Amino acid sequence: NAGVTQTPKFQVLKTGQSMTLQCAQDMNHEYMSWYRQDPGMGLRLIHYSVGAGITDQGEVPNGYNVSRSTTEDFPLRLLSAAPSQTSVYFCASSSQGGLTEAFFGQGTRLTVV
């Protein structure tokens, strides 16, 4: 059982480049979310989805896009990378509106130079 799989694990981008962080889950969870983790700030929600075809903004959505064409996949797109987007990104999924455990991927460490 793979759980939540994120790729890549590490990435270095130049300012202005675009890229997509991949997230896939095999637990048939309806709820998926993307967080960024910065030192001393906990986890901040970027975007989330409550089901295929439904997405919404979280606390820090600027500079990021998401889509949810299938239950399994929830990619995060950086449109034009900026140094302020240097962070560790986590994808998570859960069922029952988050009352059950949220399962996290291993994270993507992104550096924008």
Place this chain on the structure above:
Amino acid sequence: AQSVTQLDSQVPVFEEAPVELRCNYSSSVSVYLFWYVQYPNQGLQLLLKYLSGSTLVKGINGFEAEFNKSQTSFHLRKPSVHISDTAEYFCAVKADSNYQLIWGAGTKLIIKP
């Protein structure tokens, strides 16, 4: 809106000593409460959760937490820590009517030999 405060950014403690990691929250509605652990260079995993019922909740790895509604607290405790407990611990809350988890800034548990 909900908010979470973890009062200590770091807690150093000697091996085999007891530890308490503090978490306070604010909310005008009923909430569910969670503690997650993040080991170095890994994603987060659930330690324990309070949804309803007994205010003393037991989790994995010998951890427990007590929900105190009057003090709006959900402190995490372990009677005797081990080197393997070295990690960052996050408190999170979720409103009854919302999918989103609101996270504290995290507390790093440092075990001294």
